[in-house]
Amino acid sequence: MNEKSHGGRRIHLNPAGAGRMPAAVREVLTEWTRFEDRYGPYELDERLEDVLHREIHERLAALLGAPAGDTFVTAGAAQAFAAVLSRLPLGPRDRLWTTPYESAANLGAVFALRARTGCRVEVVPLRPDGDLDLEWMARHIGDDVALVCVPHVPSGCGVVHPVEDIGRLLAPYRCLYAVDASYAVGQLPVDAARIGCHLLTGDGWRFLRGPYAAGFACVAPRLREALAPCGGVPLVPPHGAAAAALNEALALHTAATARPDLAPGLRAAVQSTAGTELIAPGRLQSGIVTFRHPDVPAALVRRRLADRGVVVWKTVAEEVPLYLPKRGVVTAVRASVHHDNSARDIELFADALQDAVSGPVPLPVPARPPLTAAPAAAAIPRARPAGRRHLALVPDGPPATRIRPGA
Incomplete structure (x- = not known):
């Protein structure tokens, strides 16, 4: 599916990042x-x-x-x-x-x-x-x-x-x-x-x-x-x-006129896509759905969805540093719904997501070896003026205590 398949209309599934301004x-x-x-x-x-x-x-x-x-x-x-x-x-x-x-x-x-x-x-x-x-x-x-x-x-x-x-x-x-x-x-x-x-x-x-x-x-x-x-x-x-x-x-x-809750359909679309993993802790969920794929990077999923007319968000672990990194999450995709979305939007998202994760994943570009530097010329020692010293800035007060886990 590409953007032309739904008349060029973009499907905005990112009100959690930036709502579509009326x-x-x-x-x-x-x-x-x-x-x-x-x-x-x-x-x-x-x-x-x-x-x-x-x-x-x-x-x-x-x-x-x-x-x-x-x-x-x-x-x-x-x-x-x-x-x-x-x-x-x-x-x-x-x-x-x-x-x-x-x-x-x-x-x-x-x-x-x-x-x-x-x-x-x-x-x-x-x-x-x-x-x-x-x-x-x-x-x-x-x-x-x-x-x-x-x-x-x-x-x-x-x-x-x-x-x-x-x-x-x-x-x-x-x-x-x-x-x-x-x-x-x-x-x-x-x-x-x-x-x-x-x-x-x-x-x-x-x-x-x-x-x-x-x-x-x-x-x-x-x-x-x-x-x-x-x-x-x-x-x-x-x-x-x-x-x-x-x-x-x-x-x-x-x-605004209230719409039916679309979040369950959004979660179902993610769960029905092969290989995707929901990041959904807790018993009560909102209209925000976060997920990742083990083989397709989140940035690539986001770009491929954008090419198909679907706007989502890539989130990184540092945004929630006490939770996501400890669960092994580095990057993930976040989709969200609002009252201006429709059930048809969710259907198109499901099709686009299937396409986004099924395409080939480019191989990572190998790092280029560092250039070999020419040997540095021997430094000529210089005498320091008498009485001149380096100034070290030392913070005042005791070091800050570490954050305490509640458990």
Whole structure:
């Protein structure tokens, strides 16, 4: 099958990476970008005052089950998470819990917090089926746990974590609870009040199909109080035109007609393809399906699918460094579905995938031997000036403790 076999229409199975922006959203982004180019940012802010200070927050509140006063428009989930952690007043006696499914970007913020405060980082272990071990959490929770970070849906696979159950487990304790909803919001119901989290972050350009570099955060009053002595909530809003386009995407998403769940068909298409292996831990799966093939590299599968008019994503182990590398995953293919897909899209994907993995695999190009360098001329020793020495830069303080496994 090639792209001509379905009329040249591309099948977009990558809303988890970058949602297909609706025409109305693109028009808003273009219109206000041109307006700013002609009249400047101050005039743009005045024209968009109601949109940026009222309307978008009302739409975020309705989508996320949070008061409008708790919502912030940001440049993206990872930036918001890092900004909040950069001001959290933790100390060496505090423990921070993360999970094996945490993204590399969020782990960077966690390690920076550990380096700044000396807090201990522990990884919540997994059950044999790949779900987070909530029984372990119940046994080990205490008031020395200051922060718990959980992705609602990880970027590298489609498992859905029981964020509401975790919120109820943590509620009696002093810890702050942060949930990354980047790969959940827009494809699954997300309710910050039911989750019970103090920080909920998300991206607007994935399943919500807004513009790139526009996202959101919900910051509960308790977290805002904790950040107040350190200067408050340090979130930087996106460009005004991008925020206006996100506002339009939120309006269209609210009005979108729900489609039948296509994820089981997507998984079935992968499982029915000879040799493919699903990467699907956990008991509950979302509309994200990750897989690999033992003989055909993920990059080649992605390119061949693109040649056949199907857009997917190649993911690498470093995106989820505490989970994928330990399972022997180096690269994989990630496909995802949204309400604008159809059952016919899944059928065409299944045919294209069969073709993509059945073609010949090019042999790897052997490495070229290094050129033989000419022998270097003997160095002429030079006397060093008296009293001159090399300066070694030694980091202050004790070395950072290693990350602790929860098991």
